[in-house]
Amino acid sequence: MLIKQWILIGATSDIAKALIQYNEFEPHALMLCAKNSALLSQMVDDLKVRKPQVQTNPITIDLSQIEKVNWLASVIQKTFTEPYGIIYFAGILDDDETASKEKIIAMNHVNFLFPMLLFEEIFKNPSETKCQSIVVVGSVAGDRGRAKNYRYGATKAAIDTYLSGLRQRLFNFGIHVLTVKPGFVKTKMIQHLTKTPLAATPERVAKDIWKAIQKRKMVIYTPWFMRWILFILRHLPEKWFLKIKF
């Protein structure tokens, strides 16, 4: 089934913007959820010009406020009476030794707790939901904790494990669950970093995501070669891993 109604959560992310502009992504309806309402209205205005056939519905929400989960779930369920999919792009990378507890909590909320609680609400009764596909942008950082970003990596490992279980639970209902694991991507999230080896463009990642949705893949690394780099990293014995500096 080709899903034509999509909810993009974290719609102002550079990867989400690249997907919206990708010419093979042709939804009938888009619900765009983001924190920055001014950017959101700009995106809606731009969409009216570029893809006038798409019906857009902007929702302003701060995903660090997990008390908003039920509200968002009910807005989604009331809005969509036909099959729809959710792509969760939102993420925070606040990972240096000076990050405050508040920042670390917000990072855990946005990267893990909010999507987990949202999907638990949406899939309370999987046979009744119209949600037929969910996609979450995780990260290769969740595959193995590194000194440079292990607090962020832990949130991505948590969502990865959660999605693995959810995928198994929803399998018999025919609901598709895709975990996306990008390496570095040239977006505003990493513009402060000086070294971003093998960084991909948001356009490349968006295209990989769309192809994976169509092929109903379950886990993808993007670009593809990150799978093999992470395979090696995951299997390095801990005593060797300790000595690597990257």
Ligand SMILES: NC(=O)c1ccc[n+]([C@@H]2O[C@H](COP(=O)([O-])OP(=O)(O)OC[C@H]3O[C@@H](n4cnc5c(N)ncnc54)[C@H](OP(=O)(O)O)[C@@H]3O)[C@@H](O)[C@H]2O)c1
């Ligand atoms: N860039 C990379 O190298 C890389 C690598 C692996 C995985 N990823 C993942 O890819 C996803 C997309 O990130 P990106 O690279 O496209 O970077 P990005 O452009 O900075 O996107 C991150 C998005 O998350 C949103 N967000 C953050 N906190 C939020 C909150 N409290 N409420 C609502 N929205 C919030 C941001 O909105 P505001 O701008 O309004 O805060 C922004 O739109 C993230 O999950 C990230 O972890 C990125």
